[in-house]
Amino acid sequence: MSLYYEAASVLANSDNAGGSLKSRLYRQTDLKSSPAQLFALISEASKWSLVLKDVIEKCGLLREEKKLTPILALLLCHDLIVSKNGVAAPANHVLKLAISRHKARLSAEFTKARIRRGYPTLESFRGAVNDGALEEQPSSGVKTKHPRWIRVNTLKTNLEELITTNFAEYEKAETLSQVMAASGSTKIYFRDPNIPNLLAFPPKIDISKSSVYTSGKIILQDKASCFPAYLLNVAPGDGDIIDGCAAPGNKTTHLAALVSSCTSDNQKPSKVIAFERDKTRANILQKMVKLAAADGITSVKAGADFLAASPGTEEFSNVGAILLDPSCSGSGIVGRDDSVQMHLPDASSQSAAVPGSQSSKKRKRTDPSKPKVEPTTAVNFALDDSANEETPLEEDKTSERLTALSTFQLRILTHAMHFPNAHKITYSTCSIHFEENEGVVARALASPVAQSRGWRILSRAEQVDGLRQWQRRGLWEDEKFGEQAELDHDQKQLISDACIRCEKGTEEGTMGFFVAALVRDAGPNFNSGTATLHHTADDSEEWKGFDDVDVTEDKPIRSVSPTSQHSKKKRKKARKNRV
Numbered sequence: 001m002s003l004y005y006e007a008a009s010v011l012a013n014s015d016n017a018g019g020s021l022k023s024r025l026y027r028q029t030d031l032k033s034s035p036a037q038l039f040a041l042i043s044e045a046s047k048w049s050l051v052l053k054d055v056i057e058k059c060g061l062l063r064e065e066k067k068l069t070p071i072l073a074l075l076l077c078h079d080l081i082v083s084k085n086g087v088a089a090p091a092n093h094v095l096k097l098a099i100s101r102h103k104a105r106l107s108a109e110f111t112k113a114r115i116r117r118g119y120p121t122l123e124s125f126r127g128a129v130n131d132g133a134l135e136e137q138p139s140s141g142v143k144t145k146h147p148r149w150i151r152v153n154t155l156k157t158n159l160e161e162l163i164t165t166n167f168a169e170y171e172k173a174e175t176l177s178q179v180m181a182a183s184g185s186t187k188i189y190f191r192d193p194n195i196p197n198l199l200a201f202p203p204k205i206d207i208s209k210s211s212v213y214t215s216g217k218i219i220l221q222d223k224a225s226c227f228p229a230y231l232l233n234v235a236p237g238d239g240d241i242i243d244g245c246a247a248p249g250n251k252t253t254h255l256a257a258l259v260s261s262c263t264s265d266n267q268k269p270s271k272v273i274a275f276e277r278d279k280t281r282a283n284i285l286q287k288m289v290k291l292a293a294a295d296g297i298t299s300v301k302a303g304a305d306f307l308a309a310s311p312g313t314e315e316f317s318n319v320g321a322i323l324l325d326p327s328c329s330g331s332g333i334v335g336r337d338d339s340v341q342m343h344l345p346d347a348s349s350q351s352a353a354v355p356g357s358q359s360s361k362k363r364k365r366t367d368p369s370k371p372k373v374e375p376t377t378a379v380n381f382a383l384d385d386s387a388n389e390e391t392p393l394e395e396d397k398t399s400e401r402l403t404a405l406s407t408f409q410l411r412i413l414t415h416a417m418h419f420p421n422a423h424k425i426t427y428s429t430c431s432i433h434f435e436e437n438e439g440v441v442a443r444a445l446a447s448p449v450a451q452s453r454g455w456r457i458l459s460r461a462e463q464v465d466g467l468r469q470w471q472r473r474g475l476w477e478d479e480k481f482g483e484q485a486e487l488d489h490d491q492k493q494l495i496s497d498a499c500i501r502c503e504k505g506t507e508e509g510t511m512g513f514f515v516a517a518l519v520r521d522a523g524p525n526f527n528s529g530t531a532t533l534h535h536t537a538d539d540s541e542e543w544k545g546f547d548d549v550d551v552t553e554d555k556p557i558r559s560v561s562p563t564s565q566h567s568k569k570k571r572k573k574a575r576k577n578r579v
């Protein structure tokens with residue numbers, strides 16, 4: 001199948017696959033074209049689609065070329081008249097022939113469209129399109145821009161070096177809102193006040209081809225996604241650290257950087273042990289770890305299920321901290337390629353402009369003196385947090401699915417509590433749902449393992465500087481917890497205040513996110529050696545049954561709710577001592 005047919009089929013998404021374009025391409029294994037090439041074609045064509053839709057309609061292309069669907073026409077027209085590389089097909093290819101015979105008319109209409117919009121040169125037109133200046137505003141009139149967050153990879157460079165070399169031409173902005181409102185070509189950055197070594201750049205900055213990215217000196221990581229590793233507050237003597245659900249590896253490499261920065265020469269170096277159950281994603285994880293120069297510190301357990309790791313074994317005897325970022329609904333993800341919205345030409349359109357139609361309306365003029373910005377034809381696959389979810393489920397918010405996910409998440413969290421020398425855990429999701437967030441944390445705190453091992457929530461006052469000051473905290477939804485009678489107001493208040501939330505579409509410029517830290521005050525060696533899952537003295541029969549649930553996100557989950565599995569009495573007693 002040609003590149004264009006493949007791109008059209010991905011866009012048509014006839015299987016109704018969930019997730020962003022990038023994650024769909026990333027998952028599809030039967031593609032002939034490279035996912036990166038397909039992504040570049042689709043995202044570039046989408047940027048121009050508002051313009052090209054008019055051009056195609058004015059030429060009456062779809063009436064004359066019956067072989068072309070609106071999507072194919074748009075992709076081909078983009079490559080024929082916008083892309084510097086032209087149509088990527090042999091000269092006698094049926095699609096190339098179909099589009100090429102209209103080149104003169106399409107080019108003429110394209111020129112008229114440019115002049116009508118007030119751009120004297122093609123380069124100024126390209127610049128405006130790349131900056132998103134031609135994008136339609138939503139009907140609300142409010143368009144939230146999401147900054148491009150960049151974490152400086154301190155395993156390879158440092159912040160000072162980066163801003164005096166790679167970003168030497170960039171000016172420091174005073175506020176995040178300045179950056180969020182800036183065009184992609186504006187050279188400014190904002191230094192984040194909450195997370196060290198984190199910078200925000202204008203939303204449309206294209207960094208994926210730059211050597212600073214391809215060399216691993218920077219990681220494209222949303223601010224919220226930096227919270228878990230930082231909240232873990234890695235300290236000398238913490239021992240090894242597990243990342244239980246690691247791919248693609250943004251938090252793993254962040255952890256490795258933090259571990260490395262607090263390890264002194266005379267100390268036994270700590271290791272990051274990164275579990276990833278999915279083999280394909282584990283490959284990406286391995287690449288990311290290597291690129292970030294975290295491979296010396298990190299041991300990747302490719303294809304390994306964290307739930308199958310036996311806490312009591314020698315291999316994990318030195319594990320002091322655990323980061324858990326399990327699969328979730330992905331409802332907080334801000335897909336950067338959400339902007340892959342094609343304005344498709346109407347097949348029945350006439351060659352003359354329809355009065356009052358979009359095509360005949362005047363478009364906003366932007367400053368044509370803006371510096372030239374080349375459109376990206378990059379085939380470099382920039383990996384950011386939109387790839388964190390292997391099966392994002394934005395559309396799927398049914399309570400049944402949330403119950404299944406939270407059952408799995410609770411299982412992961414309680415499993416981590418069994419590691420004999422672990423004394424801190426962070427639990428995070430990129431979900432906005434209470435059931436996957438505060439609900440899981442509250443239920444984990446009430447579990448027998450939490451009770452017997454002394455796990456409690458890390459209060460806001462105890463949190464690391466930067467996150468303690470973060471204003472957006474957890475919430476409590478009685479009706480979704482279903483066991484509210486057993487937690488009093490103060491306990492709910494303590495949990496929600498200790499939990500950290502981020503909301504997408506706000507002036508904080510983050511994705512939707514949740515994180516909480518759980519700690520054991522007794523510290524390392526507490527209860528040492530007693531924990532082996534399913535065989536601990538502290539696991540009640542009910543919780544053992546619960547631990548046995550076979551949970552994979554790809555299949556429906558056997559419905560075993562902890563509510564049905566527990567005697568209310570036991571849970572009430574447990575909760576009383578907890579929180």
Ligand SMILES: C[S@@+](CC[C@H](N)C(=O)[O-])C[C@H]1O[C@@H](n2cnc3c(N)ncnc32)[C@H](O)[C@@H]1O
Binds near residue numbers: 246305326
């Ligand atoms: C939300 S993603 C993690 C994103 C990652 N922490 C990052 O920041 O780049 C969840 C990952 O956990 C993996 N996973 C889910 N269940 C697992 C398990 N039981 N053991 C190991 N990995 C698991 C999934 O395959 C997926 O790659």
